[in-house]
Amino acid sequence: xxxxxxxxxxxxxxxxxxTNFTCSFPSSNFYALHWYRWETAKSPEALxxxxxxxxxxxxxxxxxxxxxxxxxxYLYIKGSQPEDSATYLCAFRRDSNYQLIWGAGTKLIxxx
Amino acid sequence: xxxxxxxxxxxxxxTGTPVTLRxxxxxxxxxxxxxxxxxxxxxxxIHYSYGVKDTDKGEVSDGYSVSRSKTEDFxxxxxxATSSQTSVYFCAISESRDGEQYFGxxxxxxxx
Numbered sequence: 001x002x003x004x005x006x007x008x009x010x011x012x013x014x015x016x017x018x019t020n021f022t023c024s025f026p027s028s029n030f031y032a033l034h035w036y037r038w039e040t041a042k043s044p045e046a047l048x049x050x051x052x053x054x055x056x057x058x059x060x061x062x063x064x065x066x067x068x069x070x071x072x073x074y075l076y077i078k079g080s081q082p083e084d085s086a087t088y089l090c091a092f093r094r095d096s097n098y099q100l101i102w103g104a105g106t107k108l109i110x111x112x
Numbered sequence: 113x114x115x116x117x118x119x120x121x122x123x124x125x126x127t128g129t130p131v132t133l134r135x136x137x138x139x140x141x142x143x144x145x146x147x148x149x150x151x152x153x154x155x156x157x158i159h160y161s162y163g164v165k166d167t168d169k170g171e172v173s174d175g176y177s178v179s180r181s182k183t184e185d186f187x188x189x190x191x192x193a194t195s196s197q198t199s200v201y202f203c204a205i206s207e208s209r210d211g212e213q214y215f216g217x218x219x220x221x222x223x224x
Contacts, residue, residue: 046212
């Protein structure tokens with residue numbers, strides 16, 4: 001089974017500060033990388049699906065980059081707000097497999 | 113929100129009893145998935161379906177079976193529940209194999 005690592009496990013950030021965290025995945029046989037946001041007491045919601053090396057995607061204050069050759073993706077949040085508090089999950093798919101392999105998530109807590 | 117419901121939302125059952133969880137979607141999406149989520153782990157795929165009567169095993173399929181007789185319903189059965197199957201179970205759907213997944217609200221199952 002492939003491993004997807006997310007770091008840090010948890011992160012406390014002051015409101016208004018920007019932050020970023022990492023998803024690491026195997027660099028061979030890359031097909032796609034997903035990012036999801038999971039708020040407490042809710043279900044995961046998709047943020048981005050990334051497929052090409054060098055991809056950059058943006059949704060509001062959240063953006064993500066992808067490096068398939070070295071096997072990592074960064075998620076950036078600019079000007080953190082309390083509503084950004086959530087667990088951010090990444091998931092990796094190999095080219096010949098339907099299955100997404102999920103990281104354990106980075107729990108982001110925004111301090112007012 | 114994608115139209116995905118799960119039933120029951122909470123269940124407590126005894127070791128050795130059969131349990132069936134239901135996932136129902138109104139989106140007419142082809143792909144459906146059952147995951148379990150445990151502390152310290154990412155989401156782990158149990159089984160998935162790529163069409164009516166078409167299913168396949170995921171990473172943690174032992175002790176579980178599934179059925180999909182209609183596009184809208186995907187059933188997960190624990191033939192003889194064990195305490196190790198205490199978990200939160202999420203159903204997800206996607207329009208395409210490569211697309212983002214939409215998650216149901218989850219079912220919290222406790223096996224005593």
